[in-house]
Structure formats: structure tokens, C-alpha cells
Amino acid sequence: MRLFPMFRLFPILLLILASCTKKAGNENEIVLGEYGSMTGQESSFGTSTHRGIEMAIEEANAGGGHAGKKFRIITYDNQGKSDEAVTAITKLITRDHVLMVIGEVASSRSIAAGAIAQQYKVPMISPASTNPKVTQLGDYVFRVCFIDPFQGRVMAKFARENLKKQKAAVLRDIRSDYSVGLADFFSKEFKAMGGEIVADVAYSTGDVDFKSQLTNIRSKKPDVIFVPGYYTEVGLIARQAKELNLNVPLLGGDGWDSDKLTEIGGDAIVGHYFSNHYSQEDQTPRVQDFIKKYRARHGEAPDSMAVLGYDAALVAVDAVRRAKELTPSAVRDALAETKGIPGVTGVITLNAQRDAVKPAVVMQVKGPKTYGYVTTINP
Amino acid sequence: MQAFLQNLINGLALGGVYALVALGYTMVYGILSFINFAHSEIFMFGAFAGLFVALQLMGAHDPMLVLMIVMLAAMAACMLLGAIVERFAYRPLRSAPRLNVLITAVGVSLLLQNLAQYQFGSTPRTFPSIIQTIPLLGGSDLVVTNIQVLVILVSAALVAGLTYLVNRTKIGTAMRAVSYDIDVASLMGIPTDRIIVFTFMIGSALAGCAAVLYGLSYPKIEPMMGVNIGMKAFVAAVFGGIGSLTGAAVGGLLLGLAESFTVYYISSTFRDAIAFAVLITVLLVRPSGLFGVIRKEKV
Numbered sequence: 146m147r148l149f150p151m152f153r154l155f156p157i158l159l160l161i162l163a164s165c166t167k168k169a170g171n172e173n174e175i176v177l178g179e180y181g182s183m184t185g186q187e188s189s190f191g192t193s194t195h196r197g198i199e200m201a202i203e204e205a206n207a208g209g210g211h212a213g214k215k216f217r218i219i220t221y222d223n224q225g226k227s228d229e230a231v232t233a234i235t236k237l238i239t240r241d242h243v244l245m246v247i248g249e250v251a252s253s254r255s256i257a258a259g260a261i262a263q264q265y266k267v268p269m270i271s272p273a274s275t276n277p278k279v280t281q282l283g284d285y286v287f288r289v290c291f292i293d294p295f296q297g298r299v300m301a302k303f304a305r306e307n308l309k310k311q312k313a314a315v316l317r318d319i320r321s322d323y324s325v326g327l328a329d330f331f332s333k334e335f336k337a338m339g340g341e342i343v344a345d346v347a348y349s350t351g352d353v354d355f356k357s358q359l360t361n362i363r364s365k366k367p368d369v370i371f372v373p374g375y376y377t378e379v380g381l382i383a384r385q386a387k388e389l390n391l392n393v394p395l396l397g398g399d400g401w402d403s404d405k406l407t408e409i410g411g412d413a414i415v416g417h418y419f420s421n422h423y424s425q426e427d428q429t430p431r432v433q434d435f436i437k438k439y440r441a442r443h444g445e446a447p448d449s450m451a452v453l454g455y456d457a458a459l460v461a462v463d464a465v466r467r468a469k470e471l472t473p474s475a476v477r478d479a480l481a482e483t484k485g486i487p488g489v490t491g492v493i494t495l496n497a498q499r500d501a502v503k504p505a506v507v508m509q510v511k512g513p514k515t516y517g518y519v520t521t522i523n524p
Numbered sequence: 525m526q527a528f529l530q531n532l533i534n535g536l537a538l539g540g541v542y543a544l545v546a547l548g549y550t551m552v553y554g555i556l557s558f559i560n561f562a563h564s565e566i567f568m569f570g571a572f573a574g575l576f577v578a579l580q581l582m583g584a585h586d587p588m589l590v591l592m593i594v595m596l597a598a599m600a601a602c603m604l605l606g607a608i609v610e611r612f613a614y615r616p617l618r619s620a621p622r623l624n625v626l627i628t629a630v631g632v633s634l635l636l637q638n639l640a641q642y643q644f645g646s647t648p649r650t651f652p653s654i655i656q657t658i659p660l661l662g663g664s665d666l667v668v669t670n671i672q673v674l675v676i677l678v679s680a681a682l683v684a685g686l687t688y689l690v691n692r693t694k695i696g697t698a699m700r701a702v703s704y705d706i707d708v709a710s711l712m713g714i715p716t717d718r719i720i721v722f723t724f725m726i727g728s729a730l731a732g733c734a735a736v737l738y739g740l741s742y743p744k745i746e747p748m749m750g751v752n753i754g755m756k757a758f759v760a761a762v763f764g765g766i767g768s769l770t771g772a773a774v775g776g777l778l779l780g781l782a783e784s785f786t787v788y789y790i791s792s793t794f795r796d797a798i799a800f801a802v803l804i805t806v807l808l809v810r811p812s813g814l815f816g817v818i819r820k821e822k823v
Contacts, residue, residue, distance in 0.1 A: 184641075184645070184646045184647070185646050185647075186646075186648065186746075188645075188646065188647045189647070224646075319792070319793060346791075346792065347791065347792050347793060348792050349792065349793075349795075351752070352792075353742035353744055354534075354538055354742060354783075356530075356534040356538075356784070357531060357534060357783075357784050357785075357786075357787035357788040357792070358787060358788075358792060360527060360530045360531060360534065360788055361527075361787075361788050363664075363665070364526075364527050364665070377648055377744060380650075380744075381742060381743070381744060384657075384743070387657075388657055388659070388667065388669050388671075389530075389667050390659065390662055390663075390664055390667045405647075405648070405650075408650045409648070409650050409743065409744060411650075411653065
């Protein structure tokens with residue numbers, strides 16, 4: 146009987162041992178960290194980004210790595226939750242001692258985790274968070290995509306100039322910094338261009354019933370509705386709008402970009418527009434080449450998140466190669482000087498605010514998993 | 525006026541689903557005096573069962589027939605799961621303190637959630653449109669779809685059927701007897717274990733049917749979907765007076781309506797806040813809920 150307590154302790158001891166031996170990064174490796182929503186509501190964001198990052202890292206290693214060392218990426222899942230994102234990045238920095246971190250797509254999570262990166266002074270690159278607050282966290286936080294004011298402005302401009310609409314309604318996800326940001330900038334720009342916002346109503350991430358909000362919007366008779374949410378809710382919103390006979394164009398941002406959009410939205414989402422980072426119809430060799438490689442590997446065309454993940458990793462690798470020494474602060478300095486990196490989403494130059502300056506494309510949903518290129522709007 | 529009617533219809537369709545799930549909570553409470561927290565996960569499994577059966581049958585047969593089969597399959601799957609949960613998680617604890625059973629219920633709920641995440645993955649899936657959504661009444665200001673009517677009618681029919689079952693049949697009489705006093709019922713020759721498992725199965729079947737109706741209206745199926753709706757339905761059951769069938773049905777409908785009107789006239793941010801404020805107010809005035817009766821503790 147005396148032996149039993151020891152037996153019980155044994156697995157715990159094993160665990161402790163395991164966590165000690167699992168010291169990341171030996172002499173021949175440059176370890177980068179990644180955190181993302183690999184599971185949960187927005188799991189397609191996390192998995193796509195990861196695929197893109199993986200491809201860039203492999204190419205970098207095939208190209209000889211850096212100074213005789215290979216790049217390695219450690220990835221943690223945050224289940225689409227902000228608190229988990231904080232745990233994940235803390236683990237990457239304090240336990241795995243990564244040189245820099247790549248993540249997240251959703252602005253709310255990038256903001257939560259970016260604060261940690263800034264606190265530990267380890268550089269972080271967000272592949273796709275477009276909320277301005279992300280890089281305002283401090284000089285260690287960067288991004289390779291455009292920002293919400295620009296995206297909101299693009300859709301306002303598109304609604305006024307291309308679609309010639311006068312009265313717009315806004316349906317925003319009040320729990321998402323991304324959605325609120327886009328909605329605010331859209332409203333501001335749309336009004337500045339002589340349009341009128343007739344309704345501005347809200348929902349929360351995870352809601353499934355939007356009929357009351359849509360009934361409200363319907364009573365105001367808008368000729369276009371701006372829905373800058375994420376694809377799951379947008380799919381349901383499109384369905385319910387159609388059910389309620391609310392047949393005006395819906396506009397949105399890059400949060401729509403997932404194959405799940407048409408799966409959930411069905412016929413109801415067809416014909417609506419969203420702004421995005423790149424178009425598969427872009428004939429630039431670099432873009433077509435990437436699409437071909439991605440398709441060969443994953444059996445489908447890359448969505449924006451995959452492309453941005455790839456670009457973020459490109460920028461990361463480039464900064465590591467240019468850094469004076471392999472410390473987080475030296476890599477940060479190199480990142481700040483990123484200039485003219487030929488990414489798939491365009492040539493990436495980071496400005497003084499650590500944001501990328503790039504054009505946006507407007508896409509129209511054509512059918513299941515198919516989108517048509519409509520126009521490009523420059524910064 | 526049009527907007528009022530539109531919200532009324534939307535709220536009734538939402539409330540119908542709440543009512544069906546609430547009935548499961550209230551039935552188990554009525555008979556065993558504990559909250560079956562795993563009920564929301566039985567609802568979720570029903571949605572997945574419906575989803576898989578629908579994907580097998582879609583297109584090959586008449587839509588109405590497919591819908592019938594999908595509903596029956598989801599109900600059967602839920603009945604089975606309900607029976608298993610009762611047999612292996614709750615029956616061994618029949619004579620244990622009620623708090624133990626309650627904690628077990630929470631445990632079963634978490635187990636089922638994680639099992640579903642492991643088995644089905646946490647990426648939301650789309651419930652197929654078994655029947656096309658057609659507006660029956662299609663003005664520009666007021667739309668009533670066939671799905672909404674279906675939800676309301678099926679819910680009403682099931683509530684009526686259940687009321688008949690409990691009040692007019694032999695097994696219903698036995699259920700009420702067990703609910704009144706389990707020990708005396710067993711002395712009178714009522715097979716209490718069988719009655720209890722039957723109660724669980726009926727409650728679960730309602731959840732299965734609710735899950736299919738929910739899938740048709742809000743086609744997003746994921747392992748955590750039960751949490752929110754389960755909470756709402758539980759609130760509806762307490763609001764109506766837990767243990768009372770009429771209470772659960774009325775509570776569900778009222779909660780659906782309250783949400784619908786709150787979002788339209790006030791703001792979606794207050795959706796749950798208002799619903800719960802109403803609940804608290806009712807419980808302050810009538811501690812046993814709208815239709816509940818306070819049972820005196822037997823000494």
C-alpha cells in the first residue's frame with residue numbers, strides 16, 4: 146500500500162521531465178512561433194494561414210535556411226478565443242523562446258496577444274488583422290495587410306461610385322473589433338461621399354438569429370447593406386435577409402473570405418460583394434505560381450488567409466536574414482526596414498506605423514466557392 | 525404594425541424551439557427534481573444525427589418524406605442517448621444526494637461536448653435545406669416562410685401530444701405518480717426505473733425534433749451549439765415554472781418573443797440581459813414561476 150502514492154506521482158514526474166526536455170530550438174534551428182484559430186468558429190482562418198506559413202518556411206529551408214540554420218515553426222491553437230491566444234503567445238515566448246511570432250487573423254486576438262509580444266519585446270507579425278489598433282500596441286507589432294479605414298473606405302467608395310447607391314444600412318458585429326472598425330470607417334466615408342446611413346444595428350459573434358435586426362433594417366428601406374462580419378454569421382445573415390424579402394446587395398470585408406461562406410449562405414449569398422487582399426484571377430506569374438503550388442499540395446485554391454500567411458512568413462524570413470544578430474530586438478529593427486518584398490498579395494513595404502500599404506480588390510460571390518473579380522481600389 | 529407582426533412570427537418560431545427543449549428540462553425535473561444539464565448536448569447530438577441522415581437521403585427522395593425520416597431518426601438517436609445517459613450516469617446515483625447527481629449532470633454535459641468535438645470537429649457544419657424555404661405570405665413588409673410555420677405547427681402538435689400522454693394515458697398516470705412520490709409509486713407496483721427512463725426518452729425525443737427544426741431555420745451545426753440554446757431553454761423552463769409542462773411551453777414562447785422584440789425595439793446588445801431581467805422579475809413576484817406550484821417539503 147505504501148507504494149501507491151509513488152505510483153500516482155509517477156505520471157506527474159514524467160510530465161515535468163517531458164516539459165523540461167522539450168526545450169525548443171537547438172543550435173541548428175531558428176525557431177519562429179505561430180498561434181492561430183486552428184479549431185473553433187473561425188477554424189478555416191487558422192488552418193489556411195498555417196498552410197501558407199508552412200509553405201514559405203519550407204521554401205526558405207529549401208533555399209538554404211539562414212547561416213547554416215534551418216527555420217522551424219512552432220504552432221499553437223487558440224480555439225478562436227482571445228484568452229487562449231494570450232496563453233499561446235506567452236507559452237511561445239517564455240517556454241519555447243521563439244525569435245518572433247506570426248499571428249493572428251482576427252483583430253481581437255491579435256490585440257490581446259500583441260500586448261504580450263510588446264511586453265516581452267518579441268516582434269509579432271499579424272498576417273491579416275486589419276484593425277488599426279493592432280500595430281498601435283507598440284513598436285514590436287507589425288502587419289502585412291492593409292487596415293480597416295482603407296477597407297471601409299474601399300467598400301464605401303465602391304457602393305457610391307460603382308453601384309451608385311444612396312441609402313446604406315450597417316449591420317455590425319459588436320463583439321468584434323474588426324467589424325466595429327470597418328463599420329465606423331464605412332459610415333464615415335459613405336456620408337462624406339454624400340450618401341446616407343439609414344440604419345446601424347448590431348449582433349454578437351455566435352448569434353444565429355438575425356431576423357429582428359433585418360426586420361428593423363427592412364423597415365428603413367436601404368438600397369445596400371454593409372455587413373462587415375465573419376463568414377459564419379454572414380452566411381446566416383444572407384439567408385435570413387433573403388427569407389425576409391430583403392433583396393439589396395450586401396457588402397463586406399475580407400472576413401467573408403472562406404469557402405464556408407457559400408456553404409452556409411447557399412444561393413442567398415450569391416451576387417453579394419466583399420473587399421479582399423488578392424484575387425485568384427490576378428495573372429501576375431508570382432500569384433499564379435503560388436496558386437499552382439498550393440493547389441498541388443492541398444487540392445484547392447488558396448484563400449486570402451493562406452496567401453497572407455505565406456506573405457507574413459516571407460517577411461519574417463527576410464527580416465531574420467537581414468538582422469544583424471539573431472535576437473528579437475535585432476529582428477525587430479530589420480522588420481521595421483522591410484521594403485519591396487515581392488509577396489503574393491502585392492509588393493510589401495511597411496510604413497512608419499508598421500502597416501503594409503497595398504491595394505484592395507472587390508470580389509463578387511458567383512456560386513459555391515467561386516468569386517469573380519470586380520475591380521481594384523488603390524490606397 | 526407590419527413590423528410588430530413580423531417580430532411576432534419571428535419570435536414564435538424561435539420560441540417554439542426553446543419550448544421543445546424546455547420541456548425536456550421540466551420533465552426530468554418533475555420526476556427526479558434535478559436539472560439534467562446534459563439535455564442541451566442531447567439536443568446537439570440530435571442536430572448531428574439529423575445532419576448525417578439528411579446528407580444520406582437528400583435528393584433521392586421526396587423532400588417531405590426525407591424530412592419525416594430525418595426527424596424520426598434524430599428523435600430515435602436522442603432517445604437512445606437519453607436512455608444511455610440515464611442508465612449509466614444517473615441511475616447508479618438514484619439514492620445519492622441530489623447535489624451529486626447535479627454535478628454528474630454537468631460532467632456528462634462536458635463529456636458529450638468534448639466527445640462531439642473529438643468526433644465531429646469544431647468547425648461549424650451546414651445543415652442541408654431539406655425543404656426549400658418558400659415565403660407563404662410574401663409582402664415587402666411582412667414575410668412568413670414555410671419553415672417558420674412548420675416550426676410553430678410541429679412544436680404545437682408535440683406539446684399537445686405530450687400533454688395528452690401525461691394526462692390521459694396509463695403511462696402518463698404512472699409518470700405523474702412517480703413524480704408525486706417515487707417510493708409510494710414503487711410500492712403501488714409501478715416500475716419506477718422504467719418510467720424514469722421513459723421520461724428521459726420522451727424529453728430527449730423532443731430535443732431531437734427541436735434540433736432538426738433548429739437546423740432548418742439556422743443551418744449552423746457545431747458541438748457547442750447546445751450551450752446557448754440549452755441555457756435559454758432552461759431559463760424558459762424556470763420562467764414558466766419548472767416541473768410544469770404548460771409552463772415550459774409558454775415560457776419558451778415568451779422568451780422567444782421577448783428576444784425578438786428586444787432586438788427590434790431596443791438593441792441586440794440587451795438581448796440576453798432583458799430576457800434575464802424578465803426572468804428575475806417574474807421569479808421575484810412568483811418564486812415558483814408562471815405555472816409552477818410550490819411543493820411543500822415533506823417532513
